[in-house]
Structure formats: C-alpha cells, structure tokens
Amino acid sequence: MVDLESPTVMTKLIAYLSYLLQCAVESNDFNPQFHLQKISAFHGLTKPTISIQNYLQRIFKYADCSPSCYVVAYVYLDRFIQQQPAICINLFSVHRLLITSVMIAAKFMDDV
Numbered sequence: 001m002v003d004l005e006s007p008t009v010m011t012k013l014i015a016y017l018s019y020l021l022q023c024a025v026e027s028n029d030f031n032p033q034f035h036l037q038k039i040s041a042f043h044g045l046t047k048p049t050i051s052i053q054n055y056l057q058r059i060f061k062y063a064d065c066s067p068s069c070y071v072v073a074y075v076y077l078d079r080f081i082q083q084q085p086a087i088c089i090n091l092f093s094v095h096r097l098l099i100t101s102v103m104i105a106a107k108f109m110d111d112v
Contacts, residue, residue: 017056018051018053018055021052025089048091052098072105073104076101076105077101
C-alpha cells in the first residue's frame, strides 16, 4: 500500500499530475481549432507566469488538503472537460480550473 502522506510520494504525485495537465494544455494550445473554442469564466487575459507544477506545489504547501484531494481534483477536471467539450483547458484557463477543482475536492473529501 502506498503512503500518500510521504513527502516523496506527494512530490511524485504532483509531478505526475502536472505532467498530465501540461500535456493536455500543450495539445490544446497547438490545436488549430483552439481559437474557435468558447471563452469561459475560467479564462484569464494573460498566461500566468508560474508553471503548473509550481502552482500545484504551492497549493499543496498552503492549502493543507489531504493528498487524495489532488487525485479527486484531477478526476473532476477530466470529467469537466469531457462534459464541456466547448471549453478547452489551455494556458489561459488551467490554473483557474485547477484551483477550483482542488477546492471542490477538498470540500468533498476533507470538510467535516
């Protein structure tokens, strides 16, 4: 059994989740149909300067969520993208979608 409380396991989990999100972002940003995608409330005007991995590490450091929240947050993001194909995850939206999914996962998993 894997101990998610271990710092090395969490570092690897964050690296893996950020890699998956980065792959999704890159595939959508280089897609010629990207400019035809619907702009949502999650889209920013500029691309954030912090990387996805650093952003996830920062959330982990300060949010005090259980490790399972990050896995659930990724599942929420995946389901959201499948159910809302008009809204694409890209560099303008990934950070906002990520913090929202972590917050919802923390509410579901950690709130008493």
